[in-house]
Amino acid sequence: MRKGLVWLGAFVLATALAQAEVRVGVTLSATGPAASLGIPEKNTLLLIEAGKLDRMPKGVTVRFFILDDGTDPTAAVKNTKKLIQENRVHLIIGGTTSPNSLAMIDAVAEAGVPFISLAAAKAIVAPVDEKRYWVFKTPQTDELMSQAVVQDMVARGYKTVAYLGFNTAYGEGWAREFEKAAKAAGLEVVASERYSPKDTSVTGQVLKILSRRPDAVLIGAAGTPAVLPQRTLVEKGYKGQIYQTHGVANPAFLKVGGEFVENTLLPAGPILVAAQLPDAFPSKRVALTYIAAYEAAHGVGSYSTFGGHAYDAWLIARDAIERALQKADPGDLAAFRKALRDAIEGTRGVVGTHGVFNLSPTDHLGLKFEEAAVIVRVKDGKWELERSFR
């Protein structure tokens, strides 16, 4: 009898301890074509899990379940369902690419689990409808980055611009947002061309752009396939200013681009040039702390802007978990998921690596463009801060 009581006591204690655990499910593209984005995201979350980057929320232990989706939307959805049903997670972070994140929305909305996406497309969180009620994200949207590009073009006195971008969701998204912002600012878009990331030649498109003589050209492409149009423009003698998007902000672009991408301007999250930011820039300190911790684990020059998005997602989550604990108990799965969602939506003034997050029921990103975007120039094969908008 006495022994039974001890066992019962141990059981109750164990349950109580188990209840004080918040489970965070993660699905990332750590392999496949988007691996160069997914790997730094995964490394960042592993550093957090090991306690080497940031403290844990007060009063609970956090357990991570990290899965790989191989850059495949179907696998991302399968992982999401597994995390929700088998691991009974309270929160999901991940969806490295926009197609993956968009595919995950239905699964998280159906189960009522808050989801912080790490992908760019505006459509992931806007408009906030019945499903996107559960969905948040940390990376800047095309819309926000387009604003930065257009403001820079206007400031330099350009009148006519051309666009040459991917014939994919990324390129089309940029075409739409950039052309809208450009027209609103009084710029004339004289050509809008498309190419495939797998193309071996873009001469036709480049000749068309050259024949319209624009003051500046924006290339709406991501990663190393963004080099070919710029190279062709330079080879065919284009003398105007060439802009790229933040999709090229990785070392491989600089390596493959070499002398052809020198003097390119691009919008980027401020973390890309964190050390060069003025001290008053709100995200500078957080970004430098993050970079120092990441480089201590993975070597100098190893950090990327993409890992920063994962860290920002965690910072929002940690802050929200602490507030949600006052409203609900993690043992009550549905109630805590809802409380956590409400807490994330109520995020105010969380300083991340890419800006300051102030979320609201109508804005599930919460970044202001002045704080979340800077213009960077490629100089001597390195990123150099050209201007900030603050």
Added chain:
Amino acid sequence: MDPLIFGFLLSDGLINGALYALVALALVLVFAVTRAILIPLGEWVLFAPLTQAMLLEGKLPGTVWLSAGLLLIWAGLDRRRGRTPLWLFLAALGVVGVGFLGRSVPALAFLAALLVVLPIGPASFRIFFEPLPGASVLVYLILAVGLHFVFQGLGLAFFGPEQFRLPALWPGEAALAGLPVPRQGILLILAAAVLMVLLYLFFRRSLYGKALRAAAVNRIGARLAGISVREAGRVAFLLATGIGALAGLLVAPLSNASYEMGFLLGLKGFVAAIVAGLVSYPLAVAGGVLVGVLESFSSFFASAYKEAIVFALLLPVLAWRSVSSRVLEEEE
């Protein structure tokens, strides 16, 4: 349209056309001998420059082990049939040796990449196609599609998702009628023209070439006449891989190279091969040039619909062929 732009578009179209023509030549060659539509050729075309890029970076690419591994499997299959294929073991060893040599001597990387990729074709034929002798075109097509996915996946595993930049074999630009044309592009056009003539002569004039064609037209008749149908297939795959790898090595300095470019390249080469009815080498080159020029001009006038325009070319070509040409009966 101003004549300068017209000239630029035409030269760009001809250069890309030469690339598609080379792929089309290889596809026609394989189809003429084995009745297989070689979809994974696109992957092999890119394997060559990617291998070169890795060698130049001082790394030993996965293609070296793939190539040697396929040769060893080939040797294993032959052994089970009671032959001792010593030369296959030597070839596997040679591939690894060439890989190490190309890695340490940058000047030899181009040649090493070609030699490393070369055995992948015939070994694939021996391992995947040969056990199904005389299967229908459809069975070979399904097999080829499967192989395409396998090799594309291997490409991603070996080389990663990013593009590579390669040095030009013949750098700089030459002025042709006042128009600057990259010299590397001229090399590509020359390669396509020379290979077209050689293949045409080989299959029309030489006894060996005629034997290869006979093996495709009538397997039983060819074997009665003492022609090895198996060997014919291997030789066809070897030649096709060589042509494809050479095309890839020549075009990569003009456009960068990544593992995922192959499929689209193969598909456009296939459109060109269809124009040739999958039988004629000169027509395959003409088809390649047609696809290249059409693509170049449509990317100027309507870049968003470029791919659609190129592939829509298949419709009138197929319609025209179905009314104009006589139907080639399937043998057996």
